[in-house]
Amino acid sequence: MSPRWRLSLIGMGMGSPAHLTLQGEQALRRVDLLLLPDKGEDKAELAAARLRLLQTVRPDFDAEAGGGPRVARYAVPSREGADAADTPRYLDAVRRWHDALARAWTQALREHLPQGGQAGVLIWGDPALFDSSMRIAQRVARELPLEWEVVPGISALQALAAAHAVPLNELASPVLITSGRWLRQHGCPADVPALAVMLDGGTAFEALPDPYAWHIWWGAYLGLPQQTLDSGPLPQAGPRIARARAALRQAHGWMLDIYLLKRRGADDC
Incomplete structure (x- = not known):
């Protein structure tokens, strides 16, 4: 039987555990794998906030011992051309960025969940408001047998x-x-x-x-x-x-x- 993947886009609020909704907590308890964006050393605190939230909800998570859900870090590509003044060039740059992120998600799912399973991404704020995660998930679903859901968060x-x-x-x-x-x-x-x-x-x-x-x-x-x-x-x-x-x-x-x-x-x- 070919592997199938599930992906939850979990709105996490502004990084405080108090902002995570009950629905978000339930979704995070189900994940086998958390996709963790790495934006470089300057923004390491963003990744740390996500890991703190995971640890709060999943006390079984142990990055060193390998307990609980696994974490797959992926490098967030730069948005070259996204500062273009004209709208067509800007949109083209953002679409290329979405494509690159979708490739990173796809690779992480195949590498860390080769038999399929439940993955999650903690989305800052709410996934529906000025966020690209749904567009990226749509791209991944064209490459993998993927079912995905959106869990709203405090914006x-x-x-x-x-x-x-x-x-x-x-x-x-x-x-x-x-x-x-x-x-x-x-x-x-x-x-x-x-x-x-x-x-x-x-x-x-x-x-x-x-x-x-x-x-x-x-x-x-x-x-x-x-x-x-x-x-x-x-x-x-x-x-x-x-x-x-x-x-x-x-x-x-x-x-x-x-x-x-x-x-x-x-x-x-």
């Missing part, structure tokens, strides 16, 4: 709103969820009262033409011991956030942050 948006005790949207008003790249290229539509910005490699909020119109809520390393928050009118809070980002990146070697912008004067009552 960075939820963690940010909770940390600041602020609703994402105003009454009867929408919120735009976008990326820093999109905000830099397109700005904020005039009819959007609130926007949440993810995957901003810098400070795209500095490109807004009228900073006095906005209030910002920002959070970095949400749910982790080094969690850092700031908020306030954009002209005052923006420079503080830019300085904090630079200092924190220097201190930790990596940055995961998100922010919410709302037009000032909106009344949610």
